[in-house]
Amino acid sequence: MTPASSAHGSLSDAVDTATILVTTGAGGVGKTTTAAALGLAAARRGRSALVITIDPARRLAQALGLDDLAAEPQPVDVDAAGRLDAMMLDMESTFDQLIERHAATPARADAIRANRIYRTLSSTLSGTQEYMAMEKLHELHDRGDWDLIVVDTPPTRSALDFLDAPQRMTSFLEGRLLRLLMQPALSAGRGYLRAVGFGATAFMKVAGRVTGMEVLDDIADFFRAFDGMYDGFKARAAEVLVLLRRPTSQFVVVASPQPPPLREARFFVDRLEQEGLHLAGVVVNRLHDPGSGHDPAALVAAADALATDPEPEHRALAAALALVAHQSTIARRERRDVGAALINRRIPVLVEVGHRAGEVHDLDGLAAIGGRLTGEVAAPGDGAPIDPGDPGDPRHADDADQSDDHHDQPRGRP
Amino acid sequence: MATASSDAPPRTGRGTWPVHDGHDDLFGANVLLVTGKGGVGKTTTAAALALAAADSGRDTLVVEVEGRHTLSRAFATPPWDYHEREFRPGLWGVALDPAESVYEYLELFYGLKRVQWMMERSSALDFVTTAAPGLRDLLLVGKVYEIEARRRDDGRRRFDTIIVDAPPTGRIVPFLQSPTAVTEIVRVGPIRRQSAQIREMLLDPRRTCAVLVTLLEEMPVTEAVEGVGSLADAGIATGAIVANQVVLPAVDGPDAGLVAAWSAPDVIAAAAGVGLDLDAPDVSMLQRQVADHRRHLARQRHLANRLATGSTPILVLPDLATDAVDVPTLQVLADTIARQVGAEGPRGRDVGPLVRDLLEGDPEDRDDRGRP
Numbered sequence: 117m118t119p120a121s122s123a124h125g126s127l128s129d130a131v132d133t134a135t136i137l138v139t140t141g142a143g144g145v146g147k148t149t150t151a152a153a154l155g156l157a158a159a160r161r162g163r164s165a166l167v168i169t170i171d172p173a174r175r176l177a178q179a180l181g182l183d184d185l186a187a188e189p190q191p192v193d194v195d196a197a198g199r200l201d202a203m204m205l206d207m208e209s210t211f212d213q214l215i216e217r218h219a220a221t222p223a224r225a226d227a228i229r230a231n232r233i234y235r236t237l238s239s240t241l242s243g244t245q246e247y248m249a250m251e252k253l254h255e256l257h258d259r260g261d262w263d264l265i266v267v268d269t270p271p272t273r274s275a276l277d278f279l280d281a282p283q284r285m286t287s288f289l290e291g292r293l294l295r296l297l298m299q300p301a302l303s304a305g306r307g308y309l310r311a312v313g314f315g316a317t318a319f320m321k322v323a324g325r326v327t328g329m330e331v332l333d334d335i336a337d338f339f340r341a342f343d344g345m346y347d348g349f350k351a352r353a354a355e356v357l358v359l360l361r362r363p364t365s366q367f368v369v370v371a372s373p374q375p376p377p378l379r380e381a382r383f384f385v386d387r388l389e390q391e392g393l394h395l396a397g398v399v400v401n402r403l404h405d406p407g408s409g410h411d412p413a414a415l416v417a418a419a420d421a422l423a424t425d426p427e428p429e430h431r432a433l434a435a436a437l438a439l440v441a442h443q444s445t446i447a448r449r450e451r452r453d454v455g456a457a458l459i460n461r462r463i464p465v466l467v468e469v470g471h472r473a474g475e476v477h478d479l480d481g482l483a484a485i486g487g488r489l490t491g492e493v494a495a496p497g498d499g500a501p502i503d504p505g506d507p508g509d510p511r512h513a514d515d516a517d518q519s520d521d522h523h524d525q526p527r528g529r530p
Numbered sequence: 531m532a533t534a535s536s537d538a539p540p541r542t543g544r545g546t547w548p549v550h551d552g553h554d555d556l557f558g559a560n561v562l563l564v565t566g567k568g569g570v571g572k573t574t575t576a577a578a579l580a581l582a583a584a585d586s587g588r589d590t591l592v593v594e595v596e597g598r599h600t601l602s603r604a605f606a607t608p609p610w611d612y613h614e615r616e617f618r619p620g621l622w623g624v625a626l627d628p629a630e631s632v633y634e635y636l637e638l639f640y641g642l643k644r645v646q647w648m649m650e651r652s653s654a655l656d657f658v659t660t661a662a663p664g665l666r667d668l669l670l671v672g673k674v675y676e677i678e679a680r681r682r683d684d685g686r687r688r689f690d691t692i693i694v695d696a697p698p699t700g701r702i703v704p705f706l707q708s709p710t711a712v713t714e715i716v717r718v719g720p721i722r723r724q725s726a727q728i729r730e731m732l733l734d735p736r737r738t739c740a741v742l743v744t745l746l747e748e749m750p751v752t753e754a755v756e757g758v759g760s761l762a763d764a765g766i767a768t769g770a771i772v773a774n775q776v777v778l779p780a781v782d783g784p785d786a787g788l789v790a791a792w793s794a795p796d797v798i799a800a801a802a803g804v805g806l807d808l809d810a811p812d813v814s815m816l817q818r819q820v821a822d823h824r825r826h827l828a829r830q831r832h833l834a835n836r837l838a839t840g841s842t843p844i845l846v847l848p849d850l851a852t853d854a855v856d857v858p859t860l861q862v863l864a865d866t867i868a869r870q871v872g873a874e875g876p877r878g879r880d881v882g883p884l885v886r887d888l889l890e891g892d893p894e895d896r897d898d899r900g901r902p
Contacts, residue, residue: 143698144569144750372569375854376600405819408812418806430800432781432788436816437806439780439823446851477748 125465126491127368130396131158134366136257136359137266137396140384141370142377146401146469149476149485150370151268152180152202156192156479157486159200163263166201168252170268177204179478189256194479201262205249214248218348246270247349250356257359366396371457373403373450378457385461397465399489400454404447405470407440412448415441467491550770550843550871553586559739559769560678560687561731563696563706566743567753571774573600574855574863575743575847576695581864584621588690591677594625595670601625601695604855614677622689624677631669667697667708668725675728678737699742699757703764706732732766739769744837746773746830751837758842768842773834775849779827781820789820845870 130137131154139151148169155167166189167180180202181192189201212229219225246269253267359365367388371381381398388395415437422434451468458466469488476482487493550556564576576592583590591614594601599609602625607617610625612634617623680688697705704711709725709732732738740761744754758768781789794813801808808816837844845867852859 142569144567377569405822407819408815410806410812414806418801418804421804422800427800428784429788429792429796432785433797433800433816435781435785436789436820437801440816440819442780442851443819 125397125467126489127154127157127397127399127465127467128161128490128492130154130366130368130465131264131490132161132163134364134396135264135362136253136365137264137368138269138360138365139266139368139370140269142372142380145370145372145377146399147370148268149176149482150368150399150401150489151266152176153476153482153485153489154368155200155202155264155266156194156196156482157490158264158266159192159194159196159198160483160486161490162197164199164201164261165264165266166203166256166262167266168203168205168249168256168268170205170249170270176476176482179476179482189261192479198263205252214251247353251352254352254356254359361392361394363394366394368396369398370401371398371454372401373454375453375457378453382457382461385458385463389462395464397467398458398463399467399469400450401469403450403454403468403470404443406447406451407444410440410444412441412445415444547838548841548843550845552872553583553868555843556770556845556867556871557583557586557588557691559735559737559767560690561674561692561694561738562741562769563694563702563738563766564741564743565696565699565702565757566772566774567700567750568698570743570745570750571847572698572743573695574604574860575741575772575774576693577601577604577855577860578847578863578867579741580621580691580693581860582867583691583693584618585864585868587620589620589622589688590691590693591622591624591689593674593677593692593694594623595694595696597625597627599625604857604860606857626670626673628666628669631673634673667705668711668728671706671708671728671732672724675724675731678731696740699753702740702757703760706761706766707764735767735769739767741770741772742768742842743772743774745775746833748833751833755836755840758840770843770845771837772845772847773837774847776830776834776846777823777826777849781823783824786820786824789817792817 137151137154139147139154141147151169152167155165158165169177169180169182181190182202182204187203187205189203192200192202194200215225215228219228249267249270253265256262256265367384369381369384369388371377378400385395385398419434419437419441422430422437425431425434454466454468467489469485476485484493562579564572564579566572566575580590580592592601594610602608602610602617602623605617605623607615607623610623612625612627612630614622614624674692674694677689678687678692682688696702709728740757742754742757742761744750754771758771761768792813794810797813797816798808798810834844847863847866850859850862
């Protein structure tokens with residue numbers, strides 16, 4: 117159970133005591149899997165947990181009982197001391213929900229939905245998804261039904277967008293441009309236009325020439341329909357921020373061991389500190405197995421010496437040694453990259469998850485990752501006896517669609 | 531140590547691995563839009579394709595649309611800007627910027643010199659470039675259209691191949707449909723007319739093709755297969771699927787069987803014979819890693835077969851296990867692409883055995899499983 121050189125601690129404290137955990141990181145690093153594994157670990161450790169996922173892999177969704185769109189929390193069938201619920205945020209209809217919830221009247225909501233600009237822009241209006249994830253978190257937290265809520269964050273271009281999104285959306289909706297566009301249609305006093313200056317009127321003229329005034333009217337309609345909703349957006353965004361700043365709300369930054377996601381992780385760690393948000397720890401997924409303490413060069417030399425041996429057994433050994441030398445070279449470099457990316461940062465916990473856990477198709481696989489995150493299972497290469505069953509039996513090598521790739525079952529807890 | 535022999539009979543029931551027939555096939559369209567799920571190596575693939583295109587004698591432009599400067603970094607050049615720059619013989623780079631597109635557009639069509647200043651003052655730019663991705667996308671696609679339409683004095687296209695590091699699969703269809711969306715909103719005027727012309731370029735497979743990049747992992751493969759479908763629904767042809775970072779077989783099936791049946795003392799003695807000091811845990815570790823490796827290869831095969839069900843040609847890029855993408859790495863990948871499309875070239879990895887392994891597996895494995 118000796119942790120690998122750069123890894124330290126586990127997320128067991130966060131899993132046992134936090135009330136909100138937010139997983140964040142670059143796209144494709146295993147954020148959703150990590151979120152689900154944390155929720156399951158909490159349930160196994162006796163807590164009642166809810167996982168809010170976004171766009172999970174099909175098999176993961178099935179494992180969580182989310183084959184159908186589950187816009188409300190659904191119980192997950194787990195054998196655990198606690199309880200696990202899961203839900204999926206439907207990103208397609210988030211904006212519709214937002215309108216429905218906050219429009220002053222149903223008629224106003226209809227007017228917005230019928231607007232041509234809205235129909236074109238709603239699904240992609242920047243920050244909407246992030247805002248809705250936060251709003252959903254707020255709502256579910258208020259219910260008080262769970263000890264812990266784990267939130268996955270949308271695959272934004274940059275992990276940092278996530279923190280800025282609510283602010284960006286509200287400032288856009290109440291922005292100067294908006295008031296400007298509404299001005300001609302509202303035919304309110306000319307004082308405002310004078311204040312904005314020459315640029316505004318000229319812009320209106322240009323825009324009118326390029327797109328036709330009809331489009332401008334649509335835009336004005338669109339924003340007018342939102343009138344009165346901005347305050348609600350802003351108030352809730354502020355409340356969510358207060359909620360996230362509480363010490364029991366913690367962030368788990370997820371990365372894979374390549375320089376770009378690691379860079380993103382470092383930026384996010386810095387950003388959390390600036391914002392006064394709490395970092396539970398960093399999880400690095402998909403690390404290669406360091407294998408052993410042998411110098412890769414020594415392994416390669418031995419492999420070369422054996423490669424021409426007439427004995428088939430020896431040639432097989434040569435191939436195995438060359439493979440391990442290769443893996444271990446990558447593993448060492450990955451750990452060096454992780455260390456370099458997080459240098460001089462205060463990282464309370466750094467957990468490394470092995471390459472084999474990369475794809476998870478069932479609750480056992482999730483539980484195995486959860487075990488890694490809470491320190492119940494050692495990382496591959498830590499000397500833990502992994503896969504006592506059938507190492508290397510080629511008959512099992514093709515069970516690609518079976519979940520045979522995470523044999524490191526949790527040990528030490530039921 | 532060879533994998534399946536090259537003269538293995540074609541297998542029935544699974545079809546054949548669809549491949550490109552030469553550079554003209556791969557680079558048949560003027561514009562290649564490279565997309566894929568986040569984290570699959572979209573940008574690296576775009577760069578490698580661009581190198582391969584340039585090496586084949588095509589004047590090639592690489593287009594960055596997300597403003598992250600990852601392409602220029604991969605090519606080890608200073609960050610690109612809005613003006614194409616030839617950074618290698620036959621290879622140009624450009625980083626598109628929606629704001630610049632707005633200025634250029636308005637200046638070009640309306641002769642408005644002071645537009646930039648005006649737009650900055652009125653914060654209209656925020657609206658166009660951030661708040662309204664539909665418009666933003668249209669500006670970017672429109673710029674690609676403008677570049678594609680350029681001609682040399684002799685009437686040939688200015689760039690033979692334009693490779694766009696496009697938005698990820700999740701956003702590619704809205705990105706490409708932005709001209710359609712605009713024609714719905716804007717009923718008259720120049721914007722509507724131009725949007726229709728842009729659509730024409732996107733829907734013509736001789737002018738525009740998508741290239742879908744994926745890892746041989748479940749989610750990316752699912753997204754790639756779905757991506758081909760949703761692009762087809764939007765009328766956009768997919769010219770190639772690229773399986774990226776494919777692990778090369780290091781231990782074949784028979785050897786893996788021998789490893790699994792090892793007796794630790796024998797192995798320790800054999801290693802000692804060549805001066806390597808192993809102990810029993812080392813032997814288990816070797817067995818475990820070989821088993822993991824074989825499992826990984828099996829999963830790759832399984833997922834490769836999911837990709838190979840259609841008729842879209844597939845390119846395989848090996849996992850070079852390099853840290854950062856640099857020019858020598860890109861060159862190896864570009865040469866590997868060239869070899870796969872049947873072009874002459876001494877360099878590059880021969881991924882033929884890998885491809886055969888992906889599609890067919892070891893004869894040994896097949897017999898064990900009793901599958902066809």
